[in-house]
Amino acid sequence: MLNSDQIVYLNGEFVALADARISVLDRGFIYGDGVYEVIPIYARTPFRMPQHLKRLRYSLDGIRLANPYTEEEWDALICELAAKQPFDDQALYLQITRGVAKRDHAFPQGVAPTVFMMSNPLPLPSREQVDKGVAVVTADDNRWQRCDLKTTSLLGNVLMRQLAVDGGAVETVMFRDGFLTEASSSNVLIVKGGKVIAPPKDNLILPGITYDATLEVARDAGVPLDVRKVTRAEAFAADEMWLSSSTKEVLAITRIDGAPFGAGTPGPVFRRVWQAFQASKPKVVAETF
Ligand SMILES: Cc1ncc(COP(=O)(O)O)c(C=O)c1O
Numbered sequence: 669m670l671n672s673d674q675i676v677y678l679n680g681e682f683v684a685l686a687d688a689r690i691s692v693l694d695r696g697f698i699y700g701d702g703v704y705e706v707i708p709i710y711a712r713t714p715f716r717m718p719q720h721l722k723r724l725r726y727s728l729d730g731i732r733l734a735n736p737y738t739e740e741e742w743d744a745l746i747c748e749l750a751a752k753q754p755f756d757d758q759a760l761y762l763q764i765t766r767g768v769a770k771r772d773h774a775f776p777q778g779v780a781p782t783v784f785m786m787s788n789p790l791p792l793p794s795r796e797q798v799d800k801g802v803a804v805v806t807a808d809d810n811r812w813q814r815c816d817l818k819t820t821s822l823l824g825n826v827l828m829r830q831l832a833v834d835g836g837a838v839e840t841v842m843f844r845d846g847f848l849t850e851a852s853s854s855n856v857l858i859v860k861g862g863k864v865i866a867p868p869k870d871n872l873i874l875p876g877i878t879y880d881a882t883l884e885v886a887r888d889a890g891v892p893l894d895v896r897k898v899t900r901a902e903a904f905a906a907d908e909m910w911l912s913s914s915t916k917e918v919l920a921i922t923r924i925d926g927a928p929f930g931a932g933t934p935g936p937v938f939r940r941v942w943q944a945f946q947a948s949k950p951k952v953v954a955e956t957f
Pocket of ligand 1 (some may be wrong): 825850852853854874875877879912914
């Protein structure tokens, strides 16, 4: 349900969602010519804000769009928007597009970018999803070669995610040329012989902030790590497989393509790392489960 009274940010102003308007010629609408971020906010405290702002800068550089604000300005605007919401745990979405111009593929000159932000309740996984794990389907990764940029052009990911929904699953785990990449809106990690193995942060996956957070808490908990390419055969033969993202945190995969995976329940390494992850984040005021 849309809450049209919700306060959002658009081009320098805080306005009600119902009053936030952009031109149909915005290049975000016409070309998907923009980048975005999703920042989890726990108990009104943004989680890993500097890392999110660094990735935002990387995405902007990758599409050759100037950053409209300094890090301090972003920080202040994000905190101001979060403070205007009536809930404590939030998923703050921000997007920057190349602005409004006559339709032409080439970059327009002298056009101001469009900056939009909104913040919604943080949709954390249910207790059942944490305890029992989740189902995924698999597919060949047919997206472009710059999956490291968090661009608003998400049609490849949208189609992949719908495959999961069609298959009664939460995510689609993808393989490119026989190697594990990521899922439609999450990173994927495996566990074999007690070791966490994660695909490298190259151009084929989004450098997930939760991926880094998960590896950090795993390392601090004494779990051995290996960052390297993972074949499809290795993934299917893994002891555990996890999803990570800002809204899923870390979740165990217990069904793949309609069949039980691994032991069919979240494994011991997952349980250890999930606990450590929970301990690492700002305290959640209102549990969603
Ligand atoms: C394709 C893709 N991979 C990975 C992630 C996880 O990134 P993060 O942990 O920063 O949320 C996302 C998040 O939305 C995503 O869309």
